[in-house]
Amino acid sequence: MGGVDLNIVAFYILVGFSVFSALGMLLTKNVVHAVFMLVLVFLGVAGVFIISNAEFVGVTQIMIYIGGVLILMMFGIMLTHRIDGAKLESENRRVLQASLIGLGLLIVLLYPLQGGFPWFADTGKSESGFTITEQLGIHLMTSELLALELTAVLLLMALVGAAYIAGINLKKKE
Numbered sequence: 001m002g003g004v005d006l007n008i009v010a011f012y013i014l015v016g017f018s019v020f021s022a023l024g025m026l027l028t029k030n031v032v033h034a035v036f037m038l039v040l041v042f043l044g045v046a047g048v049f050i051i052s053n054a055e056f057v058g059v060t061q062i063m064i065y066i067g068g069v070l071i072l073m074m075f076g077i078m079l080t081h082r083i084d085g086a087k088l089e090s091e092n093r094r095v096l097q098a099s100l101i102g103l104g105l106l107i108v109l110l111y112p113l114q115g116g117f118p119w120f121a122d123t124g125k126s127e128s129g130f131t132i133t134e135q136l137g138i139h140l141m142t143s144e145l146l147a148l149e150l151t152a153v154l155l156l157m158a159l160v161g162a163a164y165i166a167g168i169n170l171k172k173k174e
Contacts, residue, residue: 014045022041025037046058072162
């Protein structure tokens with residue numbers, strides 16, 4: 001009997017975790033619970049990236065989506081709930097149409113994999129001796145430094161603007 005590849009087992013566990021978390025996110029009526037389920041989906045997807053030798057993408061997924069975007073969503077939900085005073089609930093409408101569209105997308109995504117799932121036994125090293133993450137870091141800090149800095153300034157301006165607008169809206173409501 002052949003050995004079991006732990007990467008494949010971990011892949012199926014993480015994918016199942018992500019799928020069940022996504023279903024929980026879709027089926028809950030409480031918006032705060034849906035955001036927490038989205039955190040679990042992002043963690044599962046980050047785990048899939050990490051076991052697929054894409055550590056940079058996995059850690060970026062955790063830092064940006066979980067650390068940034070979801071925290072901003074939670075602040076938005078909390079501020080909206082505090083201003084309105086209304087209970088935040090969502091309605092599950094058009095479940096049949098959404099299920100059919102999701103099934104169609106699943107078929108479209110699985111069609112290229114009908115010959116087997118392409119598992120790569122890549123060690124992560126290239127001809128230059130650097131890992132993919134190291135090559136990406138070198139590339140970002142040399143030839144793409146201006147674009148990286150402009151993106152950082154743009155994101156900082158968006159964050160300051162959002163905080164300013166939230167402050168103005170809070171003062172108007174009082």
